[in-house]
Amino acid sequence: MSTEPFINCEHVSCTYGNAAVLDDVYMQVNRGEFVGVVGPSGSGKTTLLKAILGTHPVAHGSITMQPKLTLGYVPQVETVDWYFPVTVEEVIVMTRSKSSWWPRISQAERKAVREVLDRLGIGEVANRHIRELSGGQQQRVFLARAMFRNPDILIMDEPTSGVDVRTRHEVLHLLADLHADGLTILLTTHDLNGLAAHLPRLVCLNKRVIADGNPRDVLTPSVLESTYGAPMEVLEHGGMPLVVDHGRVPMRGEGK
Amino acid sequence: MLAFDLFEPYGFEFFQRGIIVATIAGALCGLLGVFVVLRGMSYIGHGLSHAVFGGAAASAVIGINFFVGAGIWGIISGVLIARVARRRVLGADAAIGVVTTASFALGLALMNRYGQASKSIEAVLFGSVLGVKVADIVAVSLVAVFALAVIVAWYRKLLFSTFDPDVAHVSGVNVSVVEVVLLSLLSLTILVTMRVIGTLLISALLVIPAAAARMTSNSFSKLLWISPLIGAVTCFVGMNVSYHLDTSASATIILLDALVFIVVYTVAGTRNRMKMASLGHV
Numbered sequence: 001m002s003t004e005p006f007i008n009c010e011h012v013s014c015t016y017g018n019a020a021v022l023d024d025v026y027m028q029v030n031r032g033e034f035v036g037v038v039g040p041s042g043s044g045k046t047t048l049l050k051a052i053l054g055t056h057p058v059a060h061g062s063i064t065m066q067p068k069l070t071l072g073y074v075p076q077v078e079t080v081d082w083y084f085p086v087t088v089e090e091v092i093v094m095t096r097s098k099s100s101w102w103p104r105i106s107q108a109e110r111k112a113v114r115e116v117l118d119r120l121g122i123g124e125v126a127n128r129h130i131r132e133l134s135g136g137q138q139q140r141v142f143l144a145r146a147m148f149r150n151p152d153i154l155i156m157d158e159p160t161s162g163v164d165v166r167t168r169h170e171v172l173h174l175l176a177d178l179h180a181d182g183l184t185i186l187l188t189t190h191d192l193n194g195l196a197a198h199l200p201r202l203v204c205l206n207k208r209v210i211a212d213g214n215p216r217d218v219l220t221p222s223v224l225e226s227t228y229g230a231p232m233e234v235l236e237h238g239g240m241p242l243v244v245d246h247g248r249v250p251m252r253g254e255g256k
Numbered sequence: 257m258l259a260f261d262l263f264e265p266y267g268f269e270f271f272q273r274g275i276i277v278a279t280i281a282g283a284l285c286g287l288l289g290v291f292v293v294l295r296g297m298s299y300i301g302h303g304l305s306h307a308v309f310g311g312a313a314a315s316a317v318i319g320i321n322f323f324v325g326a327g328i329w330g331i332i333s334g335v336l337i338a339r340v341a342r343r344r345v346l347g348a349d350a351a352i353g354v355v356t357t358a359s360f361a362l363g364l365a366l367m368n369r370y371g372q373a374s375k376s377i378e379a380v381l382f383g384s385v386l387g388v389k390v391a392d393i394v395a396v397s398l399v400a401v402f403a404l405a406v407i408v409a410w411y412r413k414l415l416f417s418t419f420d421p422d423v424a425h426v427s428g429v430n431v432s433v434v435e436v437v438l439l440s441l442l443s444l445t446i447l448v449t450m451r452v453i454g455t456l457l458i459s460a461l462l463v464i465p466a467a468a469a470r471m472t473s474n475s476f477s478k479l480l481w482i483s484p485l486i487g488a489v490t491c492f493v494g495m496n497v498s499y500h501l502d503t504s505a506s507a508t509i510i511l512l513d514a515l516v517f518i519v520v521y522t523v524a525g526t527r528n529r530m531k532m533a534s535l536g537h538v
Contacts, residue, residue, distance in 0.1 A: 053426045073426045084294065084419050085474045094416040098428040103411035103477065129474045149427065 011061035039205040045188035072151030136167035156187040265499040273388040278491040281449040284400045286487025289466030302459035303356035307333035310359030313366040330443030383454025383506040395448040453506040464513040471524040
């Protein structure tokens with residue numbers, strides 16, 4: 001078994017036009033890790049994922065991956081066209097586009113789709129149109145699509161963005177189970193308390209890597225202020241760090 | 257007597273050729289129109305038809321074969337649009353606007369400068385479904401068979417790259433190649449149908465049948481036969497109606513397509529409202 005990192009980003013810089021989005025980013029993801037990338041809007045989280053996936057060019061530096069590494073990618077659900085005329089089954093089988101050309105879904109594929117959906121607890125939605133799903137089901141369907149490739153590493157962009165608390169818990173438990181089964185996971189999130197604080201490793205990003213390590217070490221007021229550019233307090237709750245935003249604005253009528 | 261009247265145009269060879277090529281063209285445009293509509297590329301059909309017009313004008317002036325000159329021109333325009341659009345500084349709409357309007361302007365300039373070619377060019381601009389030659393039937397049929405073969409063979413890749421190009425790329429689909437092939441098919445389709453319905457109305461045939469079909473089904477595979485069916489039937493009926501009413505064939509076909517769209521839109525809207533009401537949402 002190779003001991004090389006799955007993904008190795010060395011001095012990576014990316015730009016949009018003349019504007020630098022990532023600057024000299026250094027980060028490794030090793031087999032079996034569960035890594036969360038946090039940072040404010042525009043900090044380069046999604047660009048970093050896109051650079052790793054090869055859909056955004058790297059201006060300087062390099063990103064190397066283990067040979068024949070299979071990636072499973074789950075985009076932000078907000079980017080999905082929910083009116084597109086496809087069923088859940090069709091969405092999942094899409095990932096076999098390279099290995100099979102036959103338009104019709106085979107019995108073997110149908111069985112495999114059912115297995116992956118059952119594993120994620122949504123076996124009953126296979127024949128539904130994607131618009132007919134709840135928020136949690138939508139997230140699971142796109143997770144199922146990524147899992148259908150039997151990936152070595154799962155890459156997710158904001159998996160809990162725009163979902164309610166219950167769905168967030170479902171997603172978190174699901175990812176914890178997949179990680180416990182040996183899957184390597186790299187995700188981005190805005191959700192410091194609901195998701196990031198639960199992960200074994202966090203990378204704080206704001207164009208460059210501000211800090212990288214265990215949430216207990218990384219979620220500190222100084223690191224968070226450097227990352228977000230705003231003062232934050234970190235409390236401890238149930239043995240976990242709890243980030244409190246100091247940007248409280250008094251509401252009209254308050255204090256009268 | 258009525259039956260005799262209905263079949264009267266079939267006694268003319270020009271009508272027989274016209275209706276064959278129009279029906280195949282309708283099915284072909286309907287088939288590719290599914291991708292045009294789902295990719296939000298409605299403007300590209302309009303743009304490419306204008307770009308191909310530039311190639312057609314140049315072919316007529318230089319004196320080379322129409323299909324060769326306009327075909328090469330159309331494919332180059334499609335590839336140029338794809339390349340310019342991929343540079344994130346410009347959006348696809350700007351890329352289409354630059355490439356196709358420049359090409360169209362070149363066509364107009366050539367038409368003005370070399371008057372002797374204007375007849376052929378005007379046929380391309382407005383369509384001449386009743387002046388169809390056997391070569392047109394062969395060309396439309398060949399492109400239709402080729403397009404069908406590509407869509408069957410690349411069904412999954414086309415579906416994936418249409419629905420989610422980023423994830424398709426990550427999953428090993430060469431999205432750029434798929435895009436270029438699709439644009440080339442679109443250019444070829446415009447090339448072989450432009451003399452039937454004309455560049456000015458071709459975008460409607462690429463968009464309306466697929467847009468109407470989209471409202472009838474939530475299945476991508478079903479759209480791929482409903483849309484060509486609407487395209488073929490409206491072209492077939494439109495040709496007959498235009499003969500009997502003595503109206504322009506291309507305008508009649510497009511008006512029929514628009515009528516189908518309005519009917520489907522009304523029925524689908526009523527059906528949706530009834531469904532929502534039954535669920536207690538209204």
